[in-house]
Amino acid sequence: MSDAARFEVTLLPYDLRFPAHADESLLKAALRALAPVRSSCRNGTCRTCLCRLESGEIAYEIEWPGLTREEKAEGLVLPCVARPLSDVVLRYER
Numbered sequence: 001m002s003d004a005a006r007f008e009v010t011l012l013p014y015d016l017r018f019p020a021h022a023d024e025s026l027l028k029a030a031l032r033a034l035a036p037v038r039s040s041c042r043n044g045t046c047r048t049c050l051c052r053l054e055s056g057e058i059a060y061e062i063e064w065p066g067l068t069r070e071e072k073a074e075g076l077v078l079p080c081v082a083r084p085l086s087d088v089v090l091r092y093e094r
């Protein structure tokens with residue numbers, strides 16, 4: 001069991017809620033909760049896991065996740081390499 005801070009993740013449009021630790025990726029937390037999210041490389045390059053951060057703050061585990069500056073500004077995130085810094089709301093396209 002991790003001693004790291006725990007935050008709540010809300011996944012839209014599924015309206016799923018589950019906990020995520022500050023020291024794990026949002027994708028890992030989502031998979032543990034059996035959330036219906038896609039992934040492949042799990043290292044921030046393939047963009048299979050791409051979704052939108054509707055609210056909350058994240059920090060990336062790697063320096064250059066596979067997103068453009070514009071995509072980041074739009075709120076797109078790669079949860080396989082993103083850790084929560086607060087409660088977060090993520091939105092996926094179905």
Ligand code: FES
Pocket residue numbers: 038039040041042043044045046047048049050066078079080081
């Ligand atoms: S699974 Fe490949 S970028 Fe997230």
